[in-house]
Amino acid sequence: MKSVIRLDKNRKAQMEIMGLAVIMILAVLGLLFVVKFVLMKPETKSELRQSQQESQLAANLINAFLKTTTDCPGKHSVTTLIQDCAQLSPRIRCGALSSCEFVNQTINDILDQTLEEWGKTYQFTISDISEEINISNGDCSGERETKFSPIQAAGKTVVLKLDICS
Amino acid sequence: MIKREKMKSKKAQIKMGETMAILVIFFFLLVIGMSFYVKVQKFSIGRQVEGAKEMEAIQIAQKASFMPELQCSFKNIPIDNCYDISKILFFRQSLDDQRRFLEYTDVFGNSEIWVEELYPTPGNVESIFDNPLPGYVQARLTRVPISLYNPRTRDYSFGILYINITSE
Numbered sequence: 001m002k003s004v005i006r007l008d009k010n011r012k013a014q015m016e017i018m019g020l021a022v023i024m025i026l027a028v029l030g031l032l033f034v035v036k037f038v039l040m041k042p043e044t045k046s047e048l049r050q051s052q053q054e055s056q057l058a059a060n061l062i063n064a065f066l067k068t069t070t071d072c073p074g075k076h077s078v079t080t081l082i083q084d085c086a087q088l089s090p091r092i093r094c095g096a097l098s099s100c101e102f103v104n105q106t107i108n109d110i111l112d113q114t115l116e117e118w119g120k121t122y123q124f125t126i127s128d129i130s131e132e133i134n135i136s137n138g139d140c141s142g143e144r145e146t147k148f149s150p151i152q153a154a155g156k157t158v159v160l161k162l163d164i165c166s
Numbered sequence: 167m168i169k170r171e172k173m174k175s176k177k178a179q180i181k182m183g184e185t186m187a188i189l190v191i192f193f194f195l196l197v198i199g200m201s202f203y204v205k206v207q208k209f210s211i212g213r214q215v216e217g218a219k220e221m222e223a224i225q226i227a228q229k230a231s232f233m234p235e236l237q238c239s240f241k242n243i244p245i246d247n248c249y250d251i252s253k254i255l256f257f258r259q260s261l262d263d264q265r266r267f268l269e270y271t272d273v274f275g276n277s278e279i280w281v282e283e284l285y286p287t288p289g290n291v292e293s294i295f296d297n298p299l300p301g302y303v304q305a306r307l308t309r310v311p312i313s314l315y316n317p318r319t320r321d322y323s324f325g326i327l328y329i330n331i332t333s334e
Contacts, residue, residue: 023195057311060310063246064248064324068313068324069322077322109285110324113284113288114309114311
């Protein structure tokens with residue numbers, strides 16, 4: 001009789017310790033849950049600012065350099081030189097360089113001083129002109145912000161495309 | 167009788183011990199839980215403050231990029247993404263008036279705004295607004311490519327508008 005009572009008491013004690021152990025396990029699981037979903041959130045607001053900047057950077061860059069007055073004799077703008085380059089036989093000469101070569105050099109300089117210096121990967125192309133312009137820096141295979149800018153030239157539309165990659 | 171009394175007393179002591187142990191463990195868990203919760207809340211509030219600062223930086227950068235006082239205009243039509251150099255020089259001089267400077271401090275806060283020409287003549291720098299926080303720790307720099315119009319020569323040069331927002 002006494003041994004049966006003792007056994008019963010032992011079982012009760014064991015059950016209580018099991019209960020405590022289950023509470024501890026639940027508490028640890030709860031903590032892990034909080035760590036995963038509260039402390040390790042993926043998006044931060046600094047990424048928002050960067051994304052907002054990058055979305056406007058390509059557009060602002062193209063708009064700004066298209067208006068730029070170049071060193072080319074005659075004070076031609078970049079847009080005028082691109083329009084001349086789009087013709088079957090370009091007429092404007094910038095010293096020893098043709099309009100296409102001069103535009104290529106000017107845009108290259110500008111992109112070197114801006115995107116390349118800021119550590120950005122990019123790809124810039126102008127298609128449908130007599131000498132296609134293609135300037136790039138790094139591998140542009142990931143996510144990208146793209147700006148297309150059409151220019152009317154020689155009865156057709158020349159498209160400038162700037163991809164800034166992240 | 168005495169044996170029974172002793173046994174009862176022992177039982178009671180064991181029960182008391184059990185209750186104490188449960189209470190100790192409970193309060194131990196409570197303290198750990200509370201300290202962890204406070205840390206998580208502190209971290210969360212810190213991130214919210216950072217987020218608010220970032221949003222403020224975006225707002226100031228947007229305001230600085232579209233200032234009508236400095237934008238190029240022809241026949242009263244403003245041109246986006248273009249600043250007039252003569253307007254920049256005049257604006258800079260006008261900020262010598264303390265009252266005007268304070269008005270713009272409300273708009274731009276503790277920031278530095280300047281333009282730098284990159285093409286065709288690199289290196290020309292014009293300050294627009296200069297009010298950094300003394301001894302600042304954090305700075306958020308925004309760069310905006312911009313056209314700079316010279317009304318004397320009627321030429322456009324390529325430049326960058328820098329907006330540097332400083333904070334503690």
